[in-house]
Amino acid sequence: MxxxxxxxxxxxxxxxxxxxxxxxxxxxxxxxxxxxxxxxxxxxxxxxxxxxxxxxxRPPTWPGQDVPQQLHLDFDVDDLDEAVARLVEWGATVPDVQPRPDGWRVVLDPAGHPFCLTLPRRPGA
Known part of the structure; x- marks a missing residue:
């Protein structure tokens, strides 16, 4: 390493x-x-x-590039819908553009940073 x-x-x-x-x-x-x-x-x-x-x-303008995202974080969750709902309760927003909503979701934190929620990868998958 x-x-x-x-x-x-x-x-x-x-x-x-x-x-x-x-x-x-x-x-x-x-x-x-x-x-x-x-x-x-x-x-x-x-x-x-x-x-x-x-x-x-100035918050990023995901998915546009007027203000680039510069960095984003990915988080594993057990249930995409449940995680999105809870995060929205706490101030996150969900952009209309969702490239692969069946496999992962893009969410914007309260400051506008995009981050992704993903299902854990299974060994051998």
Whole structure:
């Protein structure tokens, strides 16, 4: 192994609001916060998910490229419909464009970052 992913940080307008959304969605606890400028979650295995405030933040325009997505995250879920419904309750939105809704779903977090929900891959599949 050359590298091990230990952190990902997303730009946004409101770090605590986005940290709260991802904490609810992933179960990761709040590990760090600093005066409205930064917040972060840390998993038991050490992965850190950070959120930093950016002046003039503009959300990505997925699937268009006026404001590129720059990065997106993928999450395994047991039930696509149930996961989407819960995330929407917490402030996510679902774009009309869904390239493969039977296999995965694109969702936008409250700051507009696209991320994908996928069903776990089965060994040998």
């Amino acid at each position: 050359i590298m091990k992913l230990v952190a990902a940080t997303l730009d946004c307008a409101d770090p605590m609001a986005l940290a709260d959304f991802y904490s609810r969605a992933t179960g990761l606890p709040l590990a760090e916060r600093s005066d409205g400028e930064f917040a972060g979650l840390r998993g038991a295995e050490g992965l850190f998910l950070g959120f930093q405030r950016v002046d003039g933040y």
